[in-house]
Structures are given as structure tokens and as C-alpha cells.
Amino acid sequence: MTRDQLYEVAENWFEEQNWKPFAFQKKTWKAFLQGKHGLLNAPTGSGKTYALWFPIILDYIKKNPDYRDKHKKGLKAIWITPLRALSQEIKQSAERVAHDLGTQMTVGIRSGDTTTKERAQQKKQMPDLLITTPESLHLLLATKGYPKIFKDCSAIVVDEWHELLGTKRGVQMELGLSRLRALSKNIRIWGISATIGNLDQARQVLLGPDSEALEKSVLIKANLKKKITVKSIIPKEMETFPWRGHLGLRLLEEVIPIINNSKTTLLFTNTRSQCEIWFQKILEKHPEYAGEIAMHHGSINKETRVWVENAIRNESLKAVVCTSSLDLGVDFAPVETVIQIGGPKGIARFLQRAGRSGHRPGKESVIYFLPTHAIELVEASALQKAVKQKAVEDRMPYLNSYDVLLQYLTTLAISEGFYPNEIFKEIKQTFCYQAVSEDQWSWLLNFLVMGSQSLQSYDEYKKVEVEEDGRFKVNNRGVAMRHRFQIGTIVGDANLTVRYQKGGYIGTIEEYFISKLNQGDVFTFAGRNLEFIRIKEMQVHVRNSRKKTSKVPSWGGGRMTLSAQMSKLLREELYKVSLDKKEQSRELKSLAHIFKQQRVDSIVPKPDEFLIETFKTRDGYHHLFYPFEGRFVHEAMGSLLGYRISLLSPITFSLAFNDYGFEILSDQEIDMQQVIDNDLFTIDYMSSDLEKSLNSTEMARRKFRDIAVISGMVFTGYPNKGIKMRHLQSGSQLLFDVFRDYEDDNLLFQQAFTETFEHQLEEGRLRISLERIETQTIVWKQCAKPTPFSFPLITDRMSREKLSSEKLADRIKRMAAILSKK
């Protein structure tokens, strides 16, 4: 068939559905059939799946003219999805096209939910089209004879690439692609991404910088015009609206009419605990909604989640309280309204959530913003602007992630083994490892084989062996088994499954939370009140309880930051406060009384002012700084400034950060005049000071946790299988200390610091902020009491960073042991 005939086949199909293909879909078909690689920029629910399933199937038709009668077996295309919950939906659309076009192609899913039986069948005979996750792809690379499976694979599509980019799963994907490219010479690589700031870079990471593939690739933008309206929920009684908080329950009643006035409403919360609480509270205050509202988050079991998703589709729910678990995929046409509770911390995310409503082409999307505390209304006002300007943030890809590379090399070693020269060439073509040197490479190989850089007597290190012909191979079954368990841990926290004592899976929960519970304690989980009975074989046994409780598990991963663009908009909004009233948005006007109070206690800074406030409370001496640059920059600036202050005289303090500023809290008063006189905000020596400050805080230590798990140094056991390896479990904290004391030149140990530098602290942005502060006048206000701006910061008791330049002995003298409450 000629290409034109193939297009006709596709267009006929669309006609039969009474649809018309979008321009971006046709463009993608064409590019694909021309043999090009590419990145498709299209939002969820735009028909992006058809943009790529079609050419994949058309390509098969082209190569197999007798496709109607004969079935050429074997894997032809892989579809990668970051969330396995999405695979069912993708499968259905693939099957539909494959069937309607008269092929006999089969579609299969392979993910953590796939049964062992199914896996075995797949191994015997792969489906033509395979839908899988990055982890499951690596597990395939860990099976013997994998090159044969991929030999004739002609396409791989990475869906929701923006979600993977800038994460270690993204790095895992880069490595997977590098291998596939070598196995199947004609493979076409495609990514699908929502709009992010660095789309061009996204394409580069997917295809490899300077690669032939990149040269032969296209970037196709869907450019669907979509009207998005943002409406802020402004409290009626602004005077009593709290200055701090993160739950937003105060405005619960405002949500009720919105829910009543639309078919289905999604309420997005930022954390799973917030999600649990909102769900509970709505039902408590409005029991009439029983059965009509539901909850959806990542820790709830799959059946419940699928049930909720289906219920949204068939319009049997009024409202769903959810987290980012509903950000992606799955087309929910009946959703009319979306409510965002608390700052979304990102414009891309906010737009994506807004796009969940009015999902049909041409329909308007409406999103309500519900502030959880007063100052957040400034953010709401900035968001309005951001949506108009589509000021979307970047996703920064990782460089030199040795942990993921070591995991990958072990993966190859347990299946077919690998020859270093061959693999080194492949990984050098990826974005992440483009700069890895020969020295670093041989360090990694030594680490795999000897667990160190030189052979020692008395050592029994066992992992990868070098065979006679130079092949790196794992021959020990135990090593191989433990490694397979480890592959899925990249997202990794120690999770335990929650079950009823008599059976019945409820969900997963982080070990950290459970470790704080005693037998008989009641906690809220998955919308139920559960009594903790015991932990047995990595399972948490519970029973239902009628007792009231305030304990709600907190899950990690809630820490996000404002982008540079968004921070700028936020500052601009704030500066308007000192300007003409006419310029101010509805949100800003509603905050008038707070700004008035702020002016009484301190000042509202103008564009050329940098505000510092100091005051004393029962907690100690508070020192507040307001750069309005987003959390991560504040973390960096706080550490930097903290470190420099600690050099002036011995002092101990804790640091708190939010998107507006940071606080240094100490039991001693900091001489602020000295801070100003000594120009501690200078850019000079910024990098080296920041590096030194890292050693005195805990940030790198936290990064090391993931690195230790991913690289296989900390074995987490396998909760779902009930396999514990107690004798092999050690805290990554302990490991961190041992590395610091005995082997601080270890690349994995160093990686923790580089990552903190590049991903946590955003050194580049810090420099720009400091440059801006240099042009501003520092205004230091000695306040009598906490100011409205300071409130959210000084009340943050969680997630504080610590720094000390005092002698331990001096500190201990002023401290006391924390007593048990009994």
C-alpha cells in the first residue's frame, strides 16, 4: 500500500466514528511513516493515543500486505506509561484500532499487576503491541534471551514523557532506550509530552544529544486552543480567615454549592493526608453525599481506584477528592468543574488539572482555586496571570546518576551479561551519561566486581563476575533474585501493605508512619478509621474502629516549589500592593486588612526593597527573610546565609522555608547589623560556601537514601511477597555515616551532594536571586511581635533544616531529654 492509501484507511476509520482527525494527528502519522522519530506535544485527552497507535498499525499493514489473513507474530511496538493504572485504557484504544482495521494484532500489558502466569505466556509468545512501565521494561532486560524479544520491535512510544523527565525513572528510560536502539536497528522512538518549558530539551533527552535519531526527528505541537477560566474562592469573612494553615477546611462550605451546580467535580489536594481529611470532613458535615462522593489517591488499592475511575465515567459520582493520582491519562468527559485546594506549586500542573474539566474539544475549562491561608490569595492572583501567559516551568533532567547506571549494569549482568566496551558506547549516547569519563566508567566496573577500587585480602564481596572472555556476568542466584526485587524501587520508600486481620487488602502506607503507632492506636486511612493491631511480615494488620482519631498518615513527596516564572509573577503581584489600587486583582483587594496589619507591624516591600524581620517569641529569636523566590531557592539561600552566619560566632539554629521566604530560628539573637555590614548576601564564593553549608545540614543525607536503595546497597526486602531480609537491612543513614567516615570519595556518596546542588538547591536560580537582592535596599524591621507575612513560616514545625557551629558539649548543656508522655 502506498502512504496515501494508508492515510485513507485511517481517515475512513475516523469518518466511521463521525470524527475528524486533528492536524497534529495527521502530521504525526506522516512523520512516523516516513521513518522519523519525534516528540508529540499534546495534552491529556486530546486523542494523542490515536496519533501514535495508528501509524504503528499502518506500518505493520504496509509491511505485511496479507495482514488480513496472516498474522506475523512477535513484538512490534512498546508503549511506555509511567502509571500502570493507565494501561487498561491505552490497551482498549489499541485493540479497537487493530481490530477495526482488520489486523490480527494482539495487545498485552506487562506491569506489576500482571500475573505470573500471564508473564510466562508472554515470554513464550510476546503480544504484537506491549504496554508497560519503565520498571517492567528493565525487568524484561533482566530475563535470559531478551535480545530476541526486541529484535523486530519497530517502535517505542514513551507516553507522558514530561512526568518521567527530571526523575530517575526518566534516567531508567534513557538507559532502556539506549539498549533497545542497539538491539533493533530500525526502531522508531517517540515521546508524548504535555507542555513544559523545555520541550526541545525533552526531545534531546529522549533521543540522545547529537544522535542521528535526533537529527531525523520532529517536534509536533497539538496547539489545541482551550479556554481556561480560573476563579478564586474568596472567604466572605476575610477578617477571620487564618494567616496560616495548609488544609483549607475553613472554606469547606463554599465548595458545596459548586459541587451541587455541576455534574461531577474533582477536588485536587496536594497531599494524600489532605485528601483523606477533606473526604472525611465533607461527609461529616454533609452526610447526604454518602455514596455520591469518593476518594482517589496513590495508596488506595487498585480495585477501589478503578471503581472510582469508572464511576466518574458513568456519572454516578458528584465529587471525587483526589491527589495527583488523577492528574494523568484517563479521559473523564463528565467532569465539569475542578477545584484546586491550596497552591498547586506549578503552572504546568495547574493547567493539567484545569484541563480535566470540560474535556471535550472547544469546551471551556473551569478551575476554582481554594486558598488554605490568606497569603495564598496572592498566589491565586499570580496564577491568573500565569495561566494567561502559559508561563510553564522546566523539568530538569538528571546528569551522571551513577546509582541508576549501577542498577542497570547489574540488570544486564543477571540476564545475558555485558561487554563493557559495547555498553559504554551505548550509554555515552544518552543525555544523562554523555559526560561520563573513562575513569568514572572503570570506577563503576570495579565497584560492581570488587565492591571497591582495589582487591583486598579477607574480602568476600560478591556481585558481578568477569568471565574469561571479558563478559560481566552475575552467576549467583541470590544476587540475581535480590536484584530483581530491587528494580522496581526507584520511586522507593519502604512501604507496607495494610490489610484487615482476616485478609482484604486496603492499600500501602509508609513504614515511617506506622513506626510511630502503638498497638490499639486508631488512624484514618482510605477513608476509614482503622485500629492498628500489629506488623507481621511487612504487612500492617488492622481492624475497623468507631473511635475518633486525629492521626492521618503523611506521605512523602509533597515538597514542590514555585518555578522561576511563577515566583516572578508572585513578586509582581505583591509589589502591586504598594501601587495604585486600580491595578490590584480581586484577590489582592480582599487581603487589604492583612496588608494593613503588615504595615503596622513591619512593611510591605516595594520592588526595590528586600525585607528582613526580627522578633522574639517563646520559641526563641526569629529572623525572617523574604526573597519571594520559591521554596528551593529559599532552601539554598537559607543554608548559604545560615552557614555564613555560623562563621561569625558559634550558634545553632533551625531553618524553615516556604515559597515566600525563610526563617532562621535560634536560641541566640543574631546580630543583623553585622549580617548587613559584612554583606553576607554576596555572590562572591557562593558555590564554595554553599558546598560547605551542605556538609553542615541534612540535605545530602536525605538524597543519599534513594541513591543507596537504587544502587542496591540498601536492601528493602519485598513487602508484597512478605520477604524480609532483616539480616541485610541497614539504614541508609548509617551507611551515609560509614561512607562519610571511611570512603568519602565514593562516587555514590558524592552523587548525593551533586544532586542536592543541582536538583534541590537550584544553584543557577540562587545566583540570579542574589544578583537581584544586590540591587535592592535591605530593610531590617525589628518587630514587636510576629507579622502576617511571618506567620506561615514560624508555625512550620515540620521539615526544618538544622545547622550548628557550636561544640556539641556546649549544646548539650542547654538541652534536655525528650520525655515520654506517660
Place this chain on the structure above:
Amino acid sequence: MTQVLKIKNNTFILHPLSVIFWEQKSMLIISDVHLGKVSHFRKFGAAVPQKAIQKNFDLMTEAIEYFKPKTICFLGDLFHSSINKEWQLFEKWIIDQNLEFILVEGNHDIISPLRYEKLGVKVVPEIQSDGFLLTHHPEDRAGFFNFSGHIHPAVRLRGAGRQTLRLPCFFQKENQMIVPAFGQFTGSHSLTPSKKDKIFAVTKEAVFEVEV
């Protein structure tokens, strides 16, 4: 800087190396060394730095040189796992010491007592002496003051300005003293004391009594 305690007319010196010296018996009490743990991890493919292995021996030697005891008593968990090559290092080390060695068995001590006895290390389930009871697991037994290990105790401290600090400690109750873990590659477990307890926090340089 050490701490000196009088218990039942006996003198005990708490040392920052996480050991206790019992003056009347000239006995050095060391708990939870977990020798072989690093090698054990390495054997299973986790590349814990090898240099941590030698440190345990160096520190034990340092403690011995400081107190010059007649007897060394290990309060259990001397060896972390089944036998591995660290045992050979242990053999070499112990031959150099001309002292009496006693091991009070702990839950990790699965290596045959015969091997220990060959080296002249006496293996016992517990020691009773002059109203003192030395065990691995903490125990309450009428009429005895108990020294034990097993827990790897640590304490969390709090100060003004929302400071917190976590340190390994000697944890003393009315009739009991739990000794911190000696091993370089061992974790610790935070205990929350009550008003009746005494806490001696351990830093690199000193042992401090902490206000409870």
C-alpha cells in the same frame, strides 16, 4: 571525659567509646560489637566500605590501652552473622591480647561456642556476681542490678529555638544499665526516658549526664 558512677558500693566508669569499666573486677564491658557485619553485607553484594572493618578492632584496642583491664566481657552480639573472613581478623586480634575474655551470648551469636573456646573466650548465658547481673537482653531480676546491651539505646534531646539532637547513650533505670552499641556499623534505637531514669549521652569526646 568519662563519668564515674557508684552502684552498690562498686565503681563504674562510663567511657565515650561506649564501654564501661568495672573497677573492682578490673572488667571492661563492651556490648554489641557486631563484628563481621560489614563483610556479611559485602558478601551479599552491598559494598559497605571495608575500612570500617578494622576500626572496630582499633577502637577495642584503644579502650583496652586506656583501662588496662584484666577481663573483657562482651555483652552479646559480638559477631553479627555466621562465620566469615572477619573471624580470622578477630582471631589475630585476640591472640595479641593477653587477657581473659567472656562472651555473654546474644541473639546474633550463632557461631559455635567451641570456636570461641578454642581462642580462650568463655561463652556463658549470663554472669552473676556480687549482686550484679550481666546479660544481653535487659532483665529485671529481684536483688540484682542488671547490665545489658541489645537495645542500642539513643536519646533525643530538645533545646530552645526548636533544636533537636539525637545521640547514643547509656540508659540507666533504677536497677538496670543498658550499654550503647560499640560497633561502627550498627544503628541505634531512640528510647524515651521517664523522670526516674538517668541518661548519659555519648559524643566523640565525652560522656554527659543529660537533664531529664
